[in-house]
Amino acid sequence: MENVPPVLFLLGASHHTAPLAVREKLALDDTRAAALAERLQRTPGVREFALLNTCNRMEIYGVAEDPVAIAALREALCATTGCPPAEFDAAGFLRQNHETVSHLFAVASGLDSQIVGETEILGQVKAAYDAALARQWTGPVLNRVFQKTFQAAKHVRTHTGIGSGQISVATVAVDLAGRIFGELASSRVLVVGAGEIGLKTAQAFQSRGVTSITVASRTLSNAEAAAARTGGWAASLAELPEAVVAADIVASSTSSPGHVLTAPLVAAAMKRRAARPLFLIDLALPRDIDPGTAALPNVFLYNLDDLAKIAEENLALREAEVAKCRAILAERTAALWPQVAHSLQGKKF
Amino acid sequence: MSSLLTDRVLLWFGAVLYLAGFVTGLVALTRRQSAGGLRTILNLLLVGGWGFQMAGLYVRGLAVGGCPLGNKFEIVQFVAWSVMVLYFFVGTTFRGSLLGLFTAGYAALLALVSLLLPAWDLDRGTKIFGQNPWIELHAALAVFSYGVFGLLALTAVMHLLQNWSLKHKRLNGLFWFLPSVVQLDQINHRLLAFGVLLLTFSLGVGAAWWVRDTASVDLPKLVVTVGVWFAYLVVLVLRWRAWLVSVRFAWVCLVMFAVALLSLGPVNSSRHHPVVLTPER
Numbered sequence: 001m002e003n004v005p006p007v008l009f010l011l012g013a014s015h016h017t018a019p020l021a022v023r024e025k026l027a028l029d030d031t032r033a034a035a036l037a038e039r040l041q042r043t044p045g046v047r048e049f050a051l052l053n054t055c056n057r058m059e060i061y062g063v064a065e066d067p068v069a070i071a072a073l074r075e076a077l078c079a080t081t082g083c084p085p086a087e088f089d090a091a092g093f094l095r096q097n098h099e100t101v102s103h104l105f106a107v108a109s110g111l112d113s114q115i116v117g118e119t120e121i122l123g124q125v126k127a128a129y130d131a132a133l134a135r136q137w138t139g140p141v142l143n144r145v146f147q148k149t150f151q152a153a154k155h156v157r158t159h160t161g162i163g164s165g166q167i168s169v170a171t172v173a174v175d176l177a178g179r180i181f182g183e184l185a186s187s188r189v190l191v192v193g194a195g196e197i198g199l200k201t202a203q204a205f206q207s208r209g210v211t212s213i214t215v216a217s218r219t220l221s222n223a224e225a226a227a228a229r230t231g232g233w234a235a236s237l238a239e240l241p242e243a244v245v246a247a248d249i250v251a252s253s254t255s256s257p258g259h260v261l262t263a264p265l266v267a268a269a270m271k272r273r274a275a276r277p278l279f280l281i282d283l284a285l286p287r288d289i290d291p292g293t294a295a296l297p298n299v300f301l302y303n304l305d306d307l308a309k310i311a312e313e314n315l316a317l318r319e320a321e322v323a324k325c326r327a328i329l330a331e332r333t334a335a336l337w338p339q340v341a342h343s344l345q346g347k348k349f
Numbered sequence: 350m351s352s353l354l355t356d357r358v359l360l361w362f363g364a365v366l367y368l369a370g371f372v373t374g375l376v377a378l379t380r381r382q383s384a385g386g387l388r389t390i391l392n393l394l395l396v397g398g399w400g401f402q403m404a405g406l407y408v409r410g411l412a413v414g415g416c417p418l419g420n421k422f423e424i425v426q427f428v429a430w431s432v433m434v435l436y437f438f439v440g441t442t443f444r445g446s447l448l449g450l451f452t453a454g455y456a457a458l459l460a461l462v463s464l465l466l467p468a469w470d471l472d473r474g475t476k477i478f479g480q481n482p483w484i485e486l487h488a489a490l491a492v493f494s495y496g497v498f499g500l501l502a503l504t505a506v507m508h509l510l511q512n513w514s515l516k517h518k519r520l521n522g523l524f525w526f527l528p529s530v531v532q533l534d535q536i537n538h539r540l541l542a543f544g545v546l547l548l549t550f551s552l553g554v555g556a557a558w559w560v561r562d563t564a565s566v567d568l569p570k571l572v573v574t575v576g577v578w579f580a581y582l583v584v585l586v587l588r589w590r591a592w593l594v595s596v597r598f599a600w601v602c603l604v605m606f607a608v609a610l611l612s613l614g615p616v617n618s619s620r621h622h623p624v625v626l627t628p629e630r
Contacts, residue, residue, distance in 0.1 A: 164525075179515060182529035275591040277530050298595040300515045310520060317521065 005345045006047060008141060009070055010095040010103055011077065012059030015114055018091035025083040026058040032080055037137065039076040045069025048139040050132035050146070052107070054124050056114055061104060063141045063344065070094065098337040101145055105329040108153040110162060117162040117318040122153050141343050145336070152332045159328070162321045165314025169197075169307045170204035172314070173281050176307075177205070177249050180279050180300055185209035190247035192216050192240070192261070193254035194226035197283050201251045202230045216243055218254070244269040244278070251281040252288035260284075263292035270296055281307070356412065357464065359405030360426060364460035366398030367429075370453035378450065378523065391449040392440075395456075399433045402460065406430060416485045422463045422470035424492055424613060429459040431496020432503075439500065439536065447526040451503045483554055490551035491574075495609060497544035498581070501537060502606035505599040508533040512596050534595065537602060538588055545585050548578050573612045580605060 013026055028036060033051055040049050046069050049062035064070045078085045095103050108125045110117045129146040132138045157163045166175040181187050189205050191198040194217040202213050213232030217223035223234035235243050244250060254260055270278065282289040282303040294301040374391045406426060409417040417423040436452040463469055507527055514524035559566055584601055587593035593601060
């Protein structure tokens with residue numbers, strides 16, 4: 001009988017192939033992940049494995065001695081998660097050898113993500129690998145493949161525009177603020193209205209180092225409650241003229257039917273702070289900020305539509321980079337695969 | 350040095366490298382290559398160009414027996430060299446080295462135009478400063494301050510572009526590489542202060558010698574030089590008091606540099622005899 005070399009494989013399901021209901025069944029909490037790992041360790045013919053488990057995918061990367069081992073592994077997965085095998089077969093996928101490398105490269109680079117180019121997935125892949133390495137689930141083949149994956153993902157991010165531009169309203173606003181003020185650590189943010197969107201925007205600014213946040217609301221108790229959530233100060237709308245003078249960035253999201261920040265109010269504030277730019281973010285519908293403020297020197301006004309349009313443009317730019325990324329990753333897969341195939345035959349890298 | 354490597358040949362090498370830096374930077378930008386790569390290529394070409402230009406000016410300086418500021422060609426070359434020196438100090442703080450691209454284009458333009466117009470280099474004065482190092486310092490500092498104002502004009506253009514892109518919500522392409530509005534405003538302010546300081550010092554040195562021989566400087570040169578210095582000083586005070594800010598400040602910096610460049614004509618044509626004064630004991 002012919003001696004068949006072991007197989008590098010990927011077994012799993014992702015948001016591309018599986019509906020949410022199936023992904024919910026396949027999702028592994030810590031207990032189930034440990035139980036699955038224990039089964040896989042006991043599965044004959046499975047030499048190495050690593051589990052990548054995120055909200056959008058459940059993937060098992062591994063080295064198996066033969067197709068029988070992969071079938072046993074599939075049964076172990078279905079038994080542990082409670083997902084009926086037929087349902088898994090309909091929504092899942094199996095990749096082998098260089099297709100596995102190619103898939104992992106694409107996943108780690110953010111090409112396979114729901115939001116193309118997002119960076120969180122690379123951290124998740126690293127965490128999955130670190131966990132497998134620490135428990136000695138991986139061996140020479142997977143170690144090599146994962147290390148090359150991280151290099152490939154880094155290369156793609158550095159040499160293409162796949163990660164450029166923000167794609168959510170809050171992060172687009174933060175990005176724009178960076179283009180006005182540079183470093184944001186010393187910028188002062190004023191949130192007008194105690195609503196959720198304003199607070200999320202404030203938190204996005206905090207994540208970029210902003211420490212000075214003031215929340216102004218018609219009702220002072222609401223402002224105080226919101227300020228407590230952001231670790232900032234509270235103010236009433238009556239204090240708005242003074243608060244605008246002190247602020248660098250104003251994000252407004254009240255339910256007021258009229259303009260909360262009028263052009264004369266902003267013009268008067270700018271006279272007292274002429275040398276410092278003012279970034280106005282209107283997150284409300286109907287709009288809170290008089291569009292006339294956009295004509296004032298050193299004032300930059302963006303509303304919801306403007307931010308959404310930038311986010312869409314950024315996403316389109318990222319998607320335009322996908323083909324370039326895939327070409328780079330294909331080259332890297334082609335370079336790596338002969339080494340991996342060599343190693344699968346039991347030879348050293 | 351080889352007879353083939355004359356001052357003009359060295360200056361040509363410098364100009365071509367500046368141009369190569371500009372073209373390389375522009376290509377990298379249109380292909381959206383990484384900022385780090387862009388910065389490295391640009392800086393290598395600019396350092397090379399600057400080295401050749403300095404060598405050319407040094408050879409010219411040896412030939413004329415002093416600082417090579419004896420005609421329009423030499424002054425323009427010196428301004429381009431000064432702009433590059435300043436870029437090496439200022440440019441490192443700029444995102445994506447877009448300032449390097451602008452500086453490369455600007456220095457290449459100045460250097461090439463001066464080389465392509467032989468009329469600017471027909472009369473080449475020797476020992477025009479009468480071997481007086483103070484007058485030489487006065488002239489060098491004055492021209493160097495023009496280099497500062499030239500860089501200020503570039504950063505003012507960048508400020509106007511960034512302001513336009515943010516106001517009109519055109520944020521991709523070239524605009525992505527521009528530094529922030531606040532950074533540009535700060536660097537404009539500092540460059541203006543530095544330029545005024547240099548020009549003030551230069552005029553102070555010149556004035557100390559002029560009072561001993563008031564006939565050594567023509568009235569047009571005196572009026573134009575003091576006028577340019579005073580105008581820049583007024584702009585600095587207005588900016589410092591925050592009465593002239595943002596886009597208006599950037600526009601004024603641009604207009605002022607155009608005026609300063611035009612003033613070079615009367616200043617240069619006013620040279621009619623060397624200064625031979627010696628310091629008072």
